[in-house]
Amino acid sequence: MEIKADTTVCIGAGMCALTVPQVFDQSEDEGTVVLLLQGEVPEELEDSVRRAVTLCPSGAISAS
Template sequence: MRITADTDKCIGAGQCLFTEPDLFDQSEADGRVVVLNAEPVGELLAQKAREAVYLCPSRALSLAE
């Protein structure tokens, strides 16, 4: 699995960070998503990545299996 973030779409809502701070952060410059771990290992992190993609209000996150 690979996480991709489209920072042009990101509105800085922070739902990804709240879902899994081991995978996501926000830029201090503009609040947009920063992917900390683009290829999470383990089912728990994979599930959290899927949840973050689902919760993203701007649809800036996507997964490639």
């Protein structure tokens, strides 16, 4: 699974960082999503990442 984040769409709700803090964080200046992992997401985190994608109110993150 690969994840993408669009900071231009992110509204800084923080649901992703609350759901999977191993993968997502928020920037200190704007509060927008920051990806902590580059490349493939570990298999054991895939379900949590999918949940974070569905919880994102702005649709700023995606996983494929």
